[in-house]
Amino acid sequence: MYELKFDEKMCAVCExxxxxxxxxxxxxxxxxAKKEVEKLIQGDNSxxxxxxxxxxxxxxxxxxxxxxxxxIVELQESQDIYPAPKPIMNQQIKSMSPVGKGKVEELKDPxxxxxxxxxxxxxxxxxxxxxxxxxxGRDYFCNLMYLHFARSxxxxxxxxxxxxxIWKQKLNKSESKExxxxxxxxxxxxxxxxxxxxxxxxxxxxxxYEYLYNRIRAxxxxxxxxxxxxxxxxPCSNRLIPEQQHWVDDIFELLGAxxxxxxxxxxxxLCCGGILRMQGRDDLAHDLQVKNLEDMEAxxxxxxxxxxxFCSYTLSEMVKERNIKPIMxxxxxxxxxxx
Amino acid sequence: MEKIYNALTDIVxxxxxxxxxxxxxxxxxxxxxxxxxxxxxxxxxxxxxxxxRIVLLAxxxxxxxxxxxxxxxxxxxxxxxxxxxxxxxKRMDSIxxxxxxxxxxxxxxxxxxxxxxxxxxxxxxxxxxxxPDAPPANTIAGNILIHGSGHLSQETGFHxxxxxxxxxxxxxxxxxKTGSGSISPKWFARAPLPDLTGLFLGWFGTTGVVxxxxxxxxxxxxxxxxxxxxxxxxxxxxxxxxxxxxTKMAEDVxxxxxxxxxxxxxxxxxxINITGDSEEEMSFKRRLIRKSVEHYIKSKEGGFMLVxxxxxxxxxxxxxxxxxxxxxMMKGGGFEYVGGIIPTESFPQAYYDTLEIxxxxxxxxxxxxxxxxxxxxxxxxxSWPFNRADAKDVEMSRKALFESNIxxxxxxxxxxxxxxxxxxxxxEKMDPxxxxxxxxxxxxxxxxxxxxxxNWEVV
Numbered sequence: 001m002y003e004l005k006f007d008e009k010m011c012a013v014c015e016x017x018x019x020x021x022x023x024x025x026x027x028x029x030x031x032x033a034k035k036e037v038e039k040l041i042q043g044d045n046s047x048x049x050x051x052x053x054x055x056x057x058x059x060x061x062x063x064x065x066x067x068x069x070x071x072i073v074e075l076q077e078s079q080d081i082y083p084a085p086k087p088i089m090n091q092q093i094k095s096m097s098p099v100g101k102g103k104v105e106e107l108k109d110p111x112x113x114x115x116x117x118x119x120x121x122x123x124x125x126x127x128x129x130x131x132x133x134x135x136x137g138r139d140y141f142c143n144l145m146y147l148h149f150a151r152s153x154x155x156x157x158x159x160x161x162x163x164x165x166i167w168k169q170k171l172n173k174s175e176s177k178e179x180x181x182x183x184x185x186x187x188x189x190x191x192x193x194x195x196x197x198x199x200x201x202x203x204x205x206x207x208x209y210e211y212l213y214n215r216i217r218a219x220x221x222x223x224x225x226x227x228x229x230x231x232x233x234x235p236c237s238n239r240l241i242p243e244q245q246h247w248v249d250d251i252f253e254l255l256g257a258x259x260x261x262x263x264x265x266x267x268x269x270l271c272c273g274g275i276l277r278m279q280g281r282d283d284l285a286h287d288l289q290v291k292n293l294e295d296m297e298a299x300x301x302x303x304x305x306x307x308x309x310f311c312s313y314t315l316s317e318m319v320k321e322r323n324i325k326p327i328m329x330x331x332x333x334x335x336x337x338x339x
Numbered sequence: 340m341e342k343i344y345n346a347l348t349d350i351v352x353x354x355x356x357x358x359x360x361x362x363x364x365x366x367x368x369x370x371x372x373x374x375x376x377x378x379x380x381x382x383x384x385x386x387x388x389x390x391x392r393i394v395l396l397a398x399x400x401x402x403x404x405x406x407x408x409x410x411x412x413x414x415x416x417x418x419x420x421x422x423x424x425x426x427x428x429k430r431m432d433s434i435x436x437x438x439x440x441x442x443x444x445x446x447x448x449x450x451x452x453x454x455x456x457x458x459x460x461x462x463x464x465x466x467x468x469x470x471p472d473a474p475p476a477n478t479i480a481g482n483i484l485i486h487g488s489g490h491l492s493q494e495t496g497f498h499x500x501x502x503x504x505x506x507x508x509x510x511x512x513x514x515x516k517t518g519s520g521s522i523s524p525k526w527f528a529r530a531p532l533p534d535l536t537g538l539f540l541g542w543f544g545t546t547g548v549v550x551x552x553x554x555x556x557x558x559x560x561x562x563x564x565x566x567x568x569x570x571x572x573x574x575x576x577x578x579x580x581x582x583x584x585x586t587k588m589a590e591d592v593x594x595x596x597x598x599x600x601x602x603x604x605x606x607x608x609x610x611i612n613i614t615g616d617s618e619e620e621m622s623f624k625r626r627l628i629r630k631s632v633e634h635y636i637k638s639k640e641g642g643f644m645l646v647x648x649x650x651x652x653x654x655x656x657x658x659x660x661x662x663x664x665x666x667x668m669m670k671g672g673g674f675e676y677v678g679g680i681i682p683t684e685s686f687p688q689a690y691y692d693t694l695e696i697x698x699x700x701x702x703x704x705x706x707x708x709x710x711x712x713x714x715x716x717x718x719x720x721x722s723w724p725f726n727r728a729d730a731k732d733v734e735m736s737r738k739a740l741f742e743s744n745i746x747x748x749x750x751x752x753x754x755x756x757x758x759x760x761x762x763x764x765x766x767e768k769m770d771p772x773x774x775x776x777x778x779x780x781x782x783x784x785x786x787x788x789x790x791x792x793x794n795w796e797v798v
Contacts, residue, residue: 085635087569087606087641119649278645280636282629313648314700321618 002156002197006019006071008041010064019058019068023285024270026051040071048072049081053281054148055271056239059192067196069147073223076150084279089149098158102139102165106173109133110211112180112231113166117309120182123330128215128337132180140166142189144237148275159189159199167202178204180211185306188240209307210249216254217273222338225256228302230332231324232259233315234269235308242267251329255336260299264292274314289318297322304330342381343400347382347424350392355383355430359646366407366417366425371417371675372725372737373758376403381422385431387506387514387550391574393426394548395512397789403790404510406544408448408481413675414758416485416543420793426548428480434458434549441527442466442556443503445520448480448549452658455479459556467491467559469498470657472709480552485756486680488540488709488718490591490612490657491557496712498554499540503528506551507539510785518553526553538780543756544791546784560614562621563590566656568609568632571642573690577683579641582631583611586713588624590614591657594708596690596718597665598697607690608644610654612759640745665705671726673733677740679719679747680711689719690748696721700739718755719744757794766797 020026020033020303026048027037038154039046049072058068082089096116114120114136124132140162144277171177181187190205214267218224232248245266251261264270270292273285296304306312307329316326327335340360343495347356357363358380368375379402384390397404403423407798410417416749419425431447434455446455453475459466469483469491482489483498495501503526504518517535520526529536539546568579576594585590598604611628615621635641646654666674681689690706697704705722721743725736744761747754748768754761766774778797784790 082639085569085639087571087640087643088644090571091569091602091606094604095600097602273469274645278642280629280633280642282626313645316648 002199004067004070004074005196005198007066009039010066011037016330018063020048020063023058025055036069040075042093045079049076049079052083053271053276054083056236060239060242060267070152070193070196073147073150073152077152080193082150087219088278089151092149093146093151093154096138096141096143098139098161100139102137102169104169104172104206105135107133107170108233109174109176109178110180111174113169113183113186114182114184115142115181120330123328123334126334126337126339128334131249132314133142135170136139142186143283144185144189144193155193156197159194163192163201171203177246178206180208181204182208184235185237187235187244192240207247208246209244213247213250213254216251216333223336224338225254226336227256228304229260229300230257231262231296231299231301232305233272233311234266236271251306251333260301262295262299264295272311272314274310289315293318293322296324303327303332305332343396343402344380346396347380347393349406350389351382351384357381367419369410369415369418369669369675370415371413371758372733376419376422378419378425379422380425382424383427385428387508390426390508390550391512391514393424394510395507397424397785398511401787402787403789403792406548408478409451411477411481412485412756414756416756416794420759425487431550437463438525438527439463439466441525442469443527443553444556445526445551445553446479447551448478450479451475452477452479452482455497465559466556468554468556469495469768472662474663479554479664480549482550483552483554484540488711493589493592493710493712501555502536503555505539505549507547507549509547520553529542534584538784543794545781545794546790561616562618563612563614563655564621565646565651566611566625566628567614567644567646568611568641569604569644570607572609572640573687575635575640576686576748579609579632579635580683580710580714583628584710586627586631587713588613588627592710595706597705612655622656646789662744664708665674665722666724668703668724669726669732671728671732673725673727673736675736675740676720676722677743677747679721679750679752680716680755681719681747681750681752683714683717685750685752686719688716688750689746693721696739696742702734762795763798
C-alpha cells in the first residue's frame with residue numbers, strides 16, 4: 001500500500017516547529033512543541049493526536065513541505081484515535097463509497113469536476129461559462145475529507161480507482177487532459193495528497209479559480225464592477241495548496257471587489273467550525289464562529305464569499321444574521337457578469 | 340335491505356347513501372393487509388341527530404355500524420367485518436369553536452388534520468395542535484380515538500391526553516357529553532369529573548359514535564430546528580432517550596432506522612426537534628441537549644450529524660411528508676405497520692426482532708419510533724410496505740406483521756390500533772378481570788352488538 005513521504009530527519013532538526021507553534025488551536029510554546037514533534041516522529045502517543053481539530057493549517061506552516069498533518073492523520077489511525085464519533089465517521093464513509101455506476105462520456109474540454117457537489121452545476125450557467133462539460137458523483141469523489149476522520153486508509157483504498165474512473169470515463173476524449181477542480185479539496189487531492197503518497201495522477205489538475213480568472217479576463221467588457229467589501233472564508237483544504245491563494249485576490253481585483261483587511265484571513269484564517277461540530281466540539285466551534293463573524297462585521301463587509309459548500313452550509317445563516325450576504329465565489333462572478 | 344336503504348335515504352338524503360358496488364368497493368378495504376369486506380351500505384350523515392336516527396335504525400334492524408373518519412389506520416379498523424353500514428363522517432367537518440385563552444378547539448369528527456392546521460395558521464397563527472405523521476386527510480377524531488400521537492407528544496403524551504371531552508351518540512341512541520362540556524358551555528377539561536371520556540378511547544368505535552371533540556391547542560413557537568444524533572449500537576438508545584428527554588428541551592423526538600439508502604443501514608438516527616421564540620432560547624436548548632449526550636460524544640459512540648440546510652425544511656415539517664416515500668417503496672400502494680407502544684427500555688430488543696423478521700420475510704423494512712411523554716413510552720413502528728398486486732408480497736407482509744405483534748407483546752408492549760388478530764393476541768394475554776370488564780362495558784353500552792363488530796370481541 002502507499003506510504004507517506006515523511007522525512008523524520010527533517011522534522012528532527014527543525015528549529016522552529018512552525019507546524020505546532022503556529023497552530024491556532026493548540027497554543028504550544030516552542031519547548032512543548034519540540035517534545036510533541038519528537039513524539040510524532042517516533043510514532044508515540046502525543047496530545048496533538050487527540051487535540052488536533054484537523055484544520056490542515058500545519059501543512060501550510062511547515063516550511064519544508066514535510067506533511068505534518070498527513071503524519072498526524074496516519075498516527076491517529078494507527079493508534080485508533082478518532083477525531084469524530086465513530087457512527088458519524090462510518091456513516092460518512094458509507095455514504096460516499098463508490099457505487100460502480102460511473103458512465104463513460106465523451107467530454108470535450110473544458111471538463112470540470114464537481115466532485116460531490118451537484119448543486120454547483122446550476123451555477124455554471126450563462127455566457128460566463130458557456131455550458132462547460134462537468135460531472136459529479138460518488139465514483140469520482142476525491143475522498144480527501146476522510147482526513148478529518150483520521151482515515152487515510154480509506155483514501156488510499158479508493159483514490160486510485162477514482163483517478164482511473166476520471167481518466168478513462170471523463171477525460172478519454174479530452175485533448176488537453178486537464179481537469180478543472182471545482183473544489184479546493186479535489187485540487188489538493190491530486191496535487192498535494194496523491195504525490196505525498198506516491199500515487200500517480202495522469203491528468204493535469206487546474207484550480208477552478210484559475211479557470212474562472214481566465215474566463216473573466218477574456219471578457220472584461222462583460223463585467224460590471226461589484227464595488228463591494230468582501231470577506232473570504234478560506235476553506236481548510238486551501239491550506240494544502242496555498243500557492244493557489246493568489247487567484248482569490250486576482251479574481252476580486254477583476255470584479256472590483258475589495259477584500260478587506262481583517263484579523264482572521266489568509267494564513268490566519270479560521271476554520272468554519274463545521275467539522276468541529278461533527279467532532280462534537282461545539283463550544284470551540286461556537287467560539288471560532290463568533291470570532292470570525294465579529295471580525296467580518298467589524299471590517300464592514302457586504303459579502304462573505306465562499307468556495308467550499310460545506311463552509312457555506314455551516315456559516316451562511318450566521319452570516320445573514322449579521323446582515324452580511326453569503327455568496328459563493330462562482331455566484332459573485334455571475335453577479336458581476338452582464339448576460 | 341331495500342327497506343333499510345329507504346330508511347337511510349330518508350335520514351340523510353339520497354345523495355348521501357349508497358349501495359352501489361363501485362362505491363362500496365372503496366369502503367371495503369384500506370391500504371393494509373386486511374381482507375376486504377363489502378358493506379351493505381355507506382352513509383354520510385351531516386348532523387348528530389342524523390347519526391342518532393341511524394343508530395336507532397341499526398338497533399332495530401340489528402345492522403352493524405362502522406364509524407369511519409379518514410380510514411387511514413391501515414389495520415382494517417374501518418373495514419366492515421360483518422357487513423352493515425359504514426358511517427363516513429367526513430361531511431361533519433365543521434370547526435365549531437376556538438377558545439384562544441383556554442386554548443382549545445371544538446371540532447366535528449370529519450375535520451381533517453390538514454383542515455385544522457390550515458385554519459389555525461390563518462385564523463389563529465399563535466396556536467397549533469399536535470400533528471401526527473399521517474396524510475393531512477387523516478381526521479382529528481380518527482387519530483385521537485385510537486390514542487394517536489404527534490409532534491407534541493414528547494412534551495404532552497398521547498393525543499388522548501390532549502382531549503378535553505366528547506359528544507357521543509351511544510350505541511343505544513342517546514346523545515351524551517363527557518368532560519366539562521357536560522356541565523359548562525366551555526370544553527376545557529376532563530377533570531375533575533369521573534372520566535367517562537375513556538369509554539370511547541381505544542375502543543375502535545365499539546362503544547359509540549363520536550360527534551364532537553374538544554382538543555387542546557398549544558402556543559406556536561416562532562422558530563424550529565432539528566438535530567440528528569447518530570449511533571451504531573441500539574443498546575444505547577434507551578439511555579440516550581432518557582437523557583435527552585430529561586433536559587425537557589425537545590419538542591419532538593423520533594428515531595429512524597432503515598436499510599436504504601445504503602449509507603443508513605446499521606445506524607440509528609435520533610431526530611430531535613427543538614422550538615423556541617428567540618435564537619437565545621434555541622441556542623440554550625441545543626447546548627443542553629448536546630450536554631445531555633456528552634458521554635456518548637466523548638466516548639465516540641454517538642455524534643450529531645450535520646444536517647444540510649437544504650434538508651432541514653423537510654425534516655422540520657409536521658406532518659413529515661418524507662415518510663410517505665417509504666410507504667410506497669414497493670410501488671404497489673400497500674403499507675401497514677405494527678405500532679408497538681413499548682417501554683423505552685425495550686427498544687433494543689424490538690430493534691433486533693425487526694431485523695430478524697426482515698431477514699425471514701421482507702428485504703425492505705423500516706423502523707420509526709416516536710417518543711411519547713418524557714420517555715414514558717415509545718411508539719415503535721415495525722413498517723412493511725408491499726405491492727398490493729402481488730399476493731405473495733401481501734402474504735409476506737402479513738407474516739411480518741404477525742411476528743411484529745408477537746415482538747411488541749413479548750417486549751412488554753401493547754399493540755397500538757391493532758387489527759383483529761392483534762386484538763385477539765392482546766385479549767389472550769390480558770388480565771381476565773380486565774377482559775371481563777371490557778366485555779361488560781361493551782355489552783352494557785351496546786346490548787345488540789351493532790357497533791363495529793369483530794373488534795374487541797372474545798371469540
